[in-house]
Amino acid sequence: MTATVLVPSVVSPVVVALYLPAIFTGIIIGLIGLFGISYQKNDLHALILTDIVGIGMLIIVAAVGTDLAESLVLPGLVVELAEIMAISELLMSREMRRLGKTADLIPLPLNLDMEVLTTAPIFLAIILVAYGAFLSGFTGGAVAGGGILFYVLSRLTRGVPSNTWEGLAGVSGIAWCLWLVGFLIFFAFPPYWLLALFLAAFGVFIKVTFKAGLVGVMGREEFKKE
């Protein structure tokens, strides 16, 4: 079986030996998930079990272990997340419709007004954003985005002005364009790779940071505006 797999000599035998077990693991996980779904009649449980099948997919893709495989792991993960979010939203909307009720996206019964909520979030958010800026790229974006999200969620209990949300959404869009432009430069003018790299890295950093803007759009619809 290994004869059909092209392996460069620099790869250590351990990694090569892991390939087949990993593929089988992925498929077995998928099968376990499918068995679970076939037994389970509750929709919510079926949804969670479906996610296990998706994780099997990630294992198989990751088993390849090259940079090309990495370029599929990320989109695969995103597809997986997008689908599970969409489907769970669907499930919720269906159940709400069945009950004839409406509900907030985050039904928090909080009405706290403590001083630490006004001072600490700013501080923590600044640290997270700064650390994220230092990391740059996807990971940095995630960290910095976490910071902003944390800030926003902590202030949520006192109501966030809707203008802030729309601003965030706009910046996120512009940053995404930067990222795209960076990639286009990679393809079209490879000599300017450094510029492209910076555009892409910081574009994606800002974009992931302001992914909170998406929450903002939801905020405008779902939360009570001030």
Next chain:
Amino acid sequence: MDISILGGQMLGIIPLGDIVLYFTPFNLFMFAAALAFTTLIAISKTESQVEAEFGTLKNREVKVDKSEFKIRRFLAIVCGLATAGAMVTGDLFDFTLFVALIAIVNIGIVAAVKEVDVLDSAFQYGLIAMIATLPLFGGAAIILASAGTISLLQLLQIPNSTMILYGSLLLFIGVAGETGVAPFFATKAEMFRTPGSPFLLIIHLSSLLVIVRTIEILLILNKPF
């Protein structure tokens, strides 16, 4: 093997770094068809239905309301563009990603109708689509591992092997689960008889075109000759 015995004379390639788009009359025709339908969907109004009212002699006109119309049109256009992309891409991962995108958007198009039955059908389709990501991406990954490349023009030169056959079978199952079954779930919820036909058309269109394209890809991967 030569690509020209499948889709006709090679008309040209667009090398975008790693991602190579190639054009044969076959790909070009399907690309143009997908784009033409997408354009039509973008500029069309939805049709309405006149139904007889029960108990009176009056008629009732059933229409798609504005907000639902906007979101469904947007999703349909995205789906059309993704289909067009899947028709010309010469890269297996690109193809799988386009197919996954089509699936997500199809879920959205079906789910935009806020009725319990329709949402139920969309939920089940969503589960199938999510399960199908395992064979879809898994198949592509196995092909990558066995051939060392995902460019279809390169794969054309690589001799057959059992693992590629296995990977392409998985890929086919994946495509069938992602978009192949979409029209049935739409039919299951009686979607094709609700107003908003231009948007439902794209579900059927993407499903059929992607399957035709998958057959080409499978023939490229497993060269019978």
Next chain:
Amino acid sequence: MNDQILYLVYILSFVIGSIVGLVLSYKKYTEPFVTRNIDLIALILAIIGWMLAINYPLLTMIPSYISITIGVFLIAMVIGMRPGYGRYETIIGFALAGLIWILRTVIL
């Protein structure tokens, strides 16, 4: 290529002949097909038509495509008559022409 133009001409001749035959036969016969007698003019047309279409090599002075075009036109005129009319004429014409074709090609 040239062949195809000729076939287009034949098809057009068939279509136009059918339309002409239909229009004329509706003028000539006002009742549906009940009296089962043979129309002499249609019979002559059918015989000439089938002769021209099948046995065109016999007419050496006319180019074959002209005789076939005329022949197809006449055949279509008889075939295209009002429903019911023109059947016997067509069969007789075809039989005669076929007989001569057999004589010409097989026996000689």
Next chain:
Amino acid sequence: MNLMGNIILNVAIAFLVGSVLFGLQRKIMARIQMRPGPPIIQHLLHTFKFFIKESAFPKTAAMPFYIAITAMLCVIWVAAVIVGPVTEGSLLLFFAIYAIHKIVEHNAGSSSGSPYGKLSCVRAVYSAAAEVPLFAVLIIIYLKTGTMIISNIVTFQSQHGALLLSIPLAALMFFVLILSKSPYSPFAITKGKDIVSGYETEHFGLLRGYLMFSESIAWYMLLWIFLTVFIGGLNPVGYLIGMVIITAFVALINAVTPILNPNHSVMTQVTLAFIGIAGSIITLLY
């Protein structure tokens, strides 16, 4: 002659021959059912008639789509003529054209907003699941001959004999597909008379003319593919005779069979497709 002239010539031939063949089919069916039947050129006259009739548009229609879909049907079948007799291109392209034909059938039905059209649209979706596998017979031809290009398939047949004899099951599948596209056939569920005229119900005047024009070309093209791919190397008279024979045979079947209900029709076609594909592959391996 240049390409453009060639295309126009072939489209004209396809349209006229296709229309006359449809007329012939009706005539044969009528004779079998002991009726006089319409003249052979009736279908052609109908098509011309619709071109000069007043066009009306339903108030409920999805506007640009409703009109554009008729043009789309024309375009794809003219494209089929270009791929087929004009350039002898790839069979895979026919496959794509047929898939889009199903889409057009779907949307011609649903864009009008008429309940009959919508039913036809639902049936088009179902029947696509049955007819596209039948069209996949082209893949079997590829497995047999090693090429998708029509001219190469014709060359293959001149060396190895007609494909009709070596892969008869595939030919049968394609024949069932042709049968399902003919009017009044047991499989013609999208145009069954229980839903008036199916997807054409709400298309009047010029639009209906375009639809009928394209259908005639479609009929000619399906017969052309059958004859070219399974018999091959015919001259135009051979094509004409072959087409008349197939049309007569289809008419015989249509005259003596009822229209199946959608489920039975789809299941019959799927079964035939399965038998055809599996049987052909087994014969190829054997």
